[in-house]
Amino acid sequence: MVIKKVMTSSGLAPYDTKRPTICRGEENILNLIPINRILPPIPKRYTGYVSCFHPQAVIERRKNRHCRRTMGWALEPLKDPNCFLKKNCGIKQPSHCVTKYKHEPRLPPIPKDPPLMNLRRDTDFIRQNAAENILLKGCPNQIRRGIVDDRNGHFEPLINSGLERKYIYKPNYGKTPKYILRRYRQQFDTQQAEDRYNGEFLVRGTSKLLCDDEKEALIWGLKHNWEAVNKEYICGLKASDSTVQQR
Incomplete structure (x- = not known):
C-alpha cells in the first residue's frame, strides 16, 4: 500500500491511495x-x-479398500428334519482349536561326575540334539489362521x-x-x-346329592335331636312353674 501526503490547512496529512470500500446498492x-x-x-x-x-x-488402494471386511458366516441351506444329528456323529473339534500342549520328554540329567582321566567321548552332541529336535517337532510350523480387522x-x-x-x-x-x-420342575409342582x-x-363348597337311604337317615337324626331338645326345654318350663307356685 502506497501512502502519500497532501497539503491541508493544518499541514501535511497522509493520504491513502487504496480504493475506498463501497457497499452494494449504492x-x-x-x-x-x-x-x-x-x-x-x-x-x-x-x-x-x-x-x-x-x-x-x-x-490399488481404492480397489482393495473393502477386501478385508467380514460379513459373518455364509448362509447355508437347512438340513432335512429326517437327517437329525445322531449319537457319536457330531462335529469333532479340529486340530487347530486344541489349546493343550503336549509335554516334550525331558532330557537326561547332566552327569555330576567328571570324566575319568580327562577322557572325552566320541559322541557328537550337536548333531544328536539337532536330530532329536527334528524328529520330535516333525513338520514345520503350521500357517496361523487369523483375521485382519484394521x-x-x-x-x-x-x-x-x-x-x-x-x-459347538x-x-x-x-x-x-x-x-x-430345575425351575420348570418347581413351577410344575407348584x-x-x-x-x-x-x-x-x-x-x-358345593352341595352334595343324597340318595334315598341317606336322606331318610338324615331326617330321622334331625327329628331325634329336635325331640331331645324339646324335652329338655319342657322340663325346664315345669321346674320354673313349680318354683313360682311355692313362693
Whole structure:
C-alpha cells in the first residue's frame, strides 16, 4: 500500500491511495471503472519427489479398500428334519482349536561326575540334539489362521476374534441348562399343588346329592335331636312353674 501526503490547512496529512470500500446498492462513479483482478498463483501441495507408481498405488488402494471386511458366516441351506444329528456323529473339534500342549520328554540329567582321566567321548552332541529336535517337532510350523480387522493390517488369531465357533465342541452344547430344568420342575409342582387345592375347595363348597337311604337317615337324626331338645326345654318350663307356685 502506497501512502502519500497532501497539503491541508493544518499541514501535511497522509493520504491513502487504496480504493475506498463501497457497499452494494449504492450509486458511485467508481463502480463504472472496470478493475482487472489478478488471482495469485496456487502453490503446489508437494514440491518434493513423487514416485512414478503413485497413480497405480492410489488405484490399488481404492480397489482393495473393502477386501478385508467380514460379513459373518455364509448362509447355508437347512438340513432335512429326517437327517437329525445322531449319537457319536457330531462335529469333532479340529486340530487347530486344541489349546493343550503336549509335554516334550525331558532330557537326561547332566552327569555330576567328571570324566575319568580327562577322557572325552566320541559322541557328537550337536548333531544328536539337532536330530532329536527334528524328529520330535516333525513338520514345520503350521500357517496361523487369523483375521485382519484394521486397514493398517492389525492381525488377530481367529480363535480369539469370536468368528471361530469353538463353543459347538462343548459337551453341553445344545442342551438345556440344569437350573432352567430345575425351575420348570418347581413351577410344575407348584401349579399342580395349586390346582389340587382349588379342586378340593370347590368340592367342599358345593352341595352334595343324597340318595334315598341317606336322606331318610338324615331326617330321622334331625327329628331325634329336635325331640331331645324339646324335652329338655319342657322340663325346664315345669321346674320354673313349680318354683313360682311355692313362693
